[in-house]
Amino acid sequence: MQNQSTEDYIKGIYQLRRRTGAAVSTSDLARHLKVGDGSVTDMVKRLSAKKLLNYVPYKGVTLTEVGVKLAMKTIRRHRLWEMFLVRHLGYSWDEVHEEAERLEHVTSLELEERLDRALGSPSVDPHGDPIPTREGELKELIHPSVAECREGGRYRIARVSDESPEVLQYLKKLGLTLNKRIAIKQMIKFDGSVIVEWNKREIFLSGLMARNIFVEEA
Amino acid sequence: MQNQSTEDYIKGIYQLRRRTGAAVSTSDLARHLKVGDGSVTDMVKRLSAKKLLNYVPYKGVTLTEVGVKLAMKTIRRHRLWEMFLVRHLGYSWDEVHEEAERLEHVTSLELEERLDRALGSPSVDPHGDPIPTREGELKELIHPSVAECREGGRYRIARVSDESPEVLQYLKKLGLTLNKRIAIKQMIKFDGSVIVEWNKREIFLSGLMARNIFVEEA
DNA sequence: ATATATATTTAGGTAAGCCTAAATAATCGA
DNA sequence: TCGATTATTTAGGCTTACCTAAATATATAT
Ligand SMILES: [Mn+2]
Ligand SMILES: [Mn+2]
Ligand SMILES: [Mn+2]
Ligand SMILES: [Mn+2]
DSSP: OOOHHHOOOOOOOHHHHHOOSSSSOOOEEEEEEEHHHHHHHHHHHHHHTSSSSETTTTTEHHHHHHHHHHHHHHHHHHHHHHHHHHHHHHOOOOTTTHHHHHHHGGGGGGHHHHHHHHHOOOOOOSSSSSSOOTTOOOOOOOBBGGGOOOOOOOOEEEOOOOSHHHHHHHHHHHHTTTOOOOEEEEEEEETTOOEEEEEEEEEEEEEEHHTTTTEEEE | OHHHHHHHHHHHHHHHHHOSSSOHHHHHHHHHHHHHHHHHHHHHHHHHHHTTTETTTTTEEOOOHHHHHHHHHHHHHHHHHHHHHHHHOOTTTTTHHHHHHHHHHOOHHHHHHHHHHHTTTBBBOSSOOBOOOTOOOOOOOOBBBBGOOOOTTTTEEEEOOOOOOHHHHHHHTTTOOOOEEEEEEEEEEEOEEEEETTTEEEEEEEEEHTTTTEEEEE
């Protein structure tokens, strides 16, 4: 098993790459991990020596096959823990990320299996993010954000960005949680905000909020 | 919160001290933690600077009040996790120590509270060891070992040494788990072994085994 | 194309935790 | 009580993962 830093670097690279598609720059990774640029260059060389990633100076890093495996393993553990904390310990979806961020690094294969079994092998985490399989397969679901919906459409909330606890807290307060069914009442072009209907109430969502909620046609 | 090494050192000191009563020598601690003697001297100086313990060269270490608090917190988390893994994830008592040894260091106060609540504030762990309270109070229960029992006596198994997984596995196979009621059939002076009766069967326990099972008069 | 701005790496340091071997202190036996 | 044995500390090193500032490479704008 690898240590906390290694796993967080590899996971970070995987996630940044999913967003940009290209090689991940050391400075983007530094920002993501909240460490200095020089520290990343340093660490990235060591991870490259361990064959977890390919590093081309001034060009950025990409994960090797082994690296992707490790990313999958870490993400799987993270999301299983999030799910477990919600279902079995009464956490709400805005409280689990931090905990899972630490637990993911001290989870044996045995524990991973037992978490999975206790949850009935869930396919998504509390934020709607897919959980990689035991074998490391991850099918990314591509859902449009509320900001990209058509007026009058009816949708199911399929995923919510887990970036900020505040967004999650706010949505919880509104009642807009996973799998809730909403209708798009009005798209306000001017600032990208959206008015949705849920439970017979009209809810106003800022443009930023709308871009953090992902839906599926209902 | 402290890091893994710090917590394991402090916990180790607490546990060694409970057994011997006196200040803990650096070499005993080194053996316990499986690190070199010199490493312990090194670390112990740092922990002393942090006011977690008092270190007198050549005399050994004792925990400060703050140190004892940290030991209690760590032991509480360890034992709550052991209990949780057994009750909620189907682990058996010989499989939980290693897992808890890592989980104890990444457990927030919030998580500690939720584990405790989910378990109904248990007073002992799966091995019969008492769980410190939220406030850090620990009442050590003093039970005689089977090796110290009187022939013909009837007892309840109150605690089992969690030192070795083998002992625990063996006892599990025999069916001699916590709270089981046994009768002492014969104490064999020659080698300290004991024959006990449980569930209408006679079970032979080696001297070493007998010294690792602790009981309460029934 | 060249100067300037920005991104990235290098260099030199630090702290934590470990190791081994040498030095020294404490303890024990006769 | 003195010499030998044992326990403990010191010294010198190592690796990991950070930091900051200086140097250098790359990208951008005129
Ligand atoms: Mn993490
Ligand atoms: Mn999540
Ligand atoms: Mn531990
Ligand atoms: Mn235990």
